[in-house]
Amino acid sequence: MRRFLPVFAAVLLLALPALAVQPDEVLRDPALEARARAISAELRCLVCQNQSIDDSDAPLARDLRILVRERLSAGDSDEEVRNFVVARYGDFVLLRPPFNWQTALLWGGPFLVLLAGIAAIVTAARRRRTEVAAIAPLSDEEKARLAALLEGRDQDA
Known part of the structure; x- marks a missing residue:
């Protein structure tokens, strides 16, 4: 020790x-x-x-x-x-450079990246919502076929 x-x-x-x-x-x-x-x-x-x-x-x-x-x-x-x-x-x-036109991107860059990320998320969510809404509901014939498949029997066979 x-x-x-x-x-x-x-x-x-x-x-x-x-x-x-x-x-x-x-x-x-x-x-x-x-x-x-x-x-x-x-x-x-x-x-x-x-x-x-x-x-x-x-x-x-x-x-x-x-x-x-x-x-x-x-x-x-x-x-x-x-x-x-x-x-x-x-x-x-300078470790803390002043805010001026030459350093505006340095100071504003993180906020621009954050806004771009939020815009990408919102766009992806809207696109996904539109794609889900575009799917047509099952017809009666499709529902019957699905029920038959789930029960283990096939109507076409």
Whole structure:
């Protein structure tokens, strides 16, 4: 049992979130560092694409974290830093891109797919209802033949 305790502890440590910010990147001013972390959490890693630059270990993410900290140290506001990065890399660098004509499909796409699915279901239901209604009822002769078949005797034989 004691042998498994270090393994269990190692597995628990692996489950903790890994923040990629290196000690040499951290600013001495806690207020500036907090601002840098807040901005970094909103910027997408262009290599990983589903992580913020704050969480990514990619070299480009490190360069962007350093760039953010340099701009903040130079006196830029949070908005100026974001605008600088967006001007350089486009709206794609934002984890939550703004709604505009270029990103309208990105924001509206899921709703369009949902509406298309609903339209397909409604169309299929109407078509099925029309097909069921188009089936004519059995004639008296067909009913008699069916009853005979169900009883095990055949009228034609």
